[in-house]
Amino acid sequence: MSAIRRIKTSFAAGELSPELLGRADLRAYENGAARLANVFILPTGGLRRRPGLRHLAMLPGTARLIAFEFSTEQTYLLVLTDRRLAVWRGDVEVAAIATPWTEAELAQLGWTQSADTLLVAHPEVPPQRITRTSHTEWTIAPWSFAAEPYHRFAPPGVTLAASATTGTVTLTASAPVFVAGHAGTTFRLQGKRVTVNAVTGPTSAAATVLDTLAVAAPSADWDEAAFSPARGWPVSLCFHQDRLVIGGSRDLPNRLWLSRTGDLFNFDLGEGLDDQAIEFALVSDQVNAIRAVFSGRHLQVFTSGAEWMVSGDPLTPANIQLNRQTRVGSPVERTIPPVDVDGATVFVSRSGRSVHEFAYTDVEQAYQAADLAVLARHLVATPVSMAYDQTQRLLHLVMADGRMATLTLFRAEQVTAWTRQETDGAFRAVGEVDGAVFVVVERDGAHRLERFDPGLGVDAGITGTHPTGAATWSGLDHLAGRSVAVVGDGAPRGTQTVEAGMIATDPPARSVQVGLPFTHVIEPLPPELITPYGGRTGPVRLVAVTFRLLETAALSVDLGRGPVAVPFRRLGPLVLDTAPPAFTGDKTVRALGWRRDTTAPLWRIEGAVPLPLTLLSVTTEMRLNT
Template structure:
């Protein structure tokens, strides 16, 4: 029998799919995990409990379940908003979660709301869908003033559909599916009756589509011609103007882009999933591939002087579950990474933590008691979610200091026992974290709960479990791999920071001191702990051993690394 000491001090490869469970020769095996649920992977290597969400509002009827989309809006660098589209309406929240306005009588159904594309310039947000007149949404002089109106196009290019020349975009022929602003023009793509066609406005006159006599500042009309169907689904302004179609990825060439210099160059043939948004991270445009089974990054590679659409989800294909929406939260901190949030058709959220300069590409999955329908990340860093729960759509805000989902928090100078304001959770089973201690479960009745004792600070909401599990333990051993040999994990040490109660291979890890000062009395909540916690005397030989971590109660949690002793059966 041989004893081997090993460790895992990084999870920057994220959750790795079962197809790679035996690839022990790959270095990412030793920085990956079998399971990462409701955690954030830190670019430094550790993992921590994901933030909870703060409840903002819930819609109780008429909007259509699933018919919702969250859209970021930046009036300037300091004034940012989340626009939430529902059937026939849109709603506005400020970045801090303050509700501002609801505007009704909008010309879209719930189905169109969930599929709408958008583009923004200054105080104007344009909404696109092939079955809806392009809409112009604007903020007024004060942030509670919002309006919506049809875009009026002038000098629309024409095409002979068989009965003489007609406008390419109209009620009869449909409207653009997507658009973007690039080099002083508004670019439109994928009109319903001419899906492979794009139109660019006159420079500085966004709603004027006059081709004129092909002067440099006049409108541009082009069609993607190839040996396959190329319906335009997304247009992205970046290093170049990028066009994502049903079958391929293209860039518009020409510098500057004029009616005489413009060209269309096909780059790769992957295709994008229709009505899913793209996001930009570290100079790459991430998109869900046609069919919804892969996440790809469209990136110009200087060494090859070519664009590529490399697969970003190679190590975690099982977490790309037919995405219906995407958002990217850009970090403003030197010690953090960017997060890409993919809202899956099954209501879960797949999170990609990425920092290309440090080779961090880590996937994990967030789950909640509900179905996530949409997400939006604002320029200022806030993230909004639209979540379906119990026949309602809840608008929620990513809240770094919350431990529960769709939660309400009450903080008072004087002690209290009753937490009111829980109408959005009426009849639901909830839990509470009050003065740092866990209470519950409770059933919300009369829009409130009553705690068993008085407190000064309480958060009430829905519990979500934190789970992490390593890949099968394969310590590097002089005799070779231990695959097929029985092993026993004898000792595990977890190095944690600011962490409360958690379990390590089903062993409760609760730090509690006993005695006089400075140790807290026994009737106070357990303090968070920073340091090493060890569990010894583990028994049981297995062909595959893993280390599993979970939290049965909502407490702070951050794991920096694991060290363990493994006994190998000779």
């Protein structure tokens, strides 16, 4: 009988796809797991039970979360819902203003920030600027161009004539040009501006001359504003080398505009001097509707079919270069802004089945787009929201079906580890502000704003304190009729049903946390059974499993006969009214019986006790018949 000991010192490969259950030869197999639910992988390789979610507010519907960081001490979360913007500072809503975007339009929003101003774009709505004056004073207004960009939409042979050179005139086109949306739009006729007041027909419009025209005769030298109700509005925005970059619009999806240097709303091309505006189209053998522009080592352009690099140091009309780098593509049905992770740009693929790291390689002098989800394809399915928590190196992705996947990404240590997050409800959006991660969760048909809170072990949770102890606790209207987990004075108090927005604690407690329980699961991959005589597929006997723990207050292990709580002290089970001590060290659990199915996990950690758990390593002792 052969004895085998396996030591698992890291979970740095995260949860692996079921397709890899037969690939024990992979390095990821050694550091991976079959299922990791409601845990976060630490950059050092261990894992811990995820924090609970603190309830902050009920929302009128689904929302878009935007981080606004004015300074290191003035950070805000902007919560966009149907025609409303709420400003949150910490866990408190400090301001609210009306906005033009409906709930259906939130998915296509693009934005960028400069100092105290957030610029927001949508292809069907005039771009807006949101300005912070103080913590509680915020305003919103449409952009005002110092010089707007123009484009010729009509065929080259179409002419346009004005009835006079000054004043109010009638514009006449040689072919259908005008639509109702042209009212208020500026045209340029022989380089002179006229503004359309009203459209009287497909070939005629009433207008006011802004710059005296040279002649009133028909001319093919004319164009119109690139952005208007008739032609649509910008899709994506960013700042790069002191220029405002606009990537694509509704009717010009593959075009880039860069403002004049230091004059962010001036898009006058002028004579092509170094500091003047730049405009060009992405032309190739495939559709390139721009979905995002990002300022990194170079100006990066993410389109529906490829990723591009715009180079030039500095960017000028004379030295700008455009090169296609990779052919992954970005989603078109919604805007998911890329995020910077250690100098690489992480973006979601158009297929919705992968997440890529767009990184520059000095060896090839080009960008590559490595697939970060290749080993955990089952966890990535149509992402709709993404946020990166730099303090913990966690990239959170919310999926269209309400699941959330979390990627621990630490490039220096080659850690790329996925886990899944589950809650009683559905995740709808995620955002990060200064290390705090906020989520929009739909529970019982209602949307709520919640925040990951390291001090909580429950979801949709609230906390309360009383100097001498209280027997009843209120403020639970958002959990009316739900069965909730209760922690009193640091000790689990079981579950109760919320009635009239209240629960009771007996005996009274000085502090409580109340919310929905969630279950964490840590399930290893099938063991790799290699003996001196070769691989084994026959029965195996699990002798013992040793878990190395850090500041863990509760551990429940299933060795094939159901989950069993593991005591950390000789006195036996946890005392109801006493907070369990945090345990650090090795805990060995012994097993009985032989296993014939070697594809099943030998052990499984599963529990819903709302207390901390950190697992650093696992040592498994087995015996095989030889």
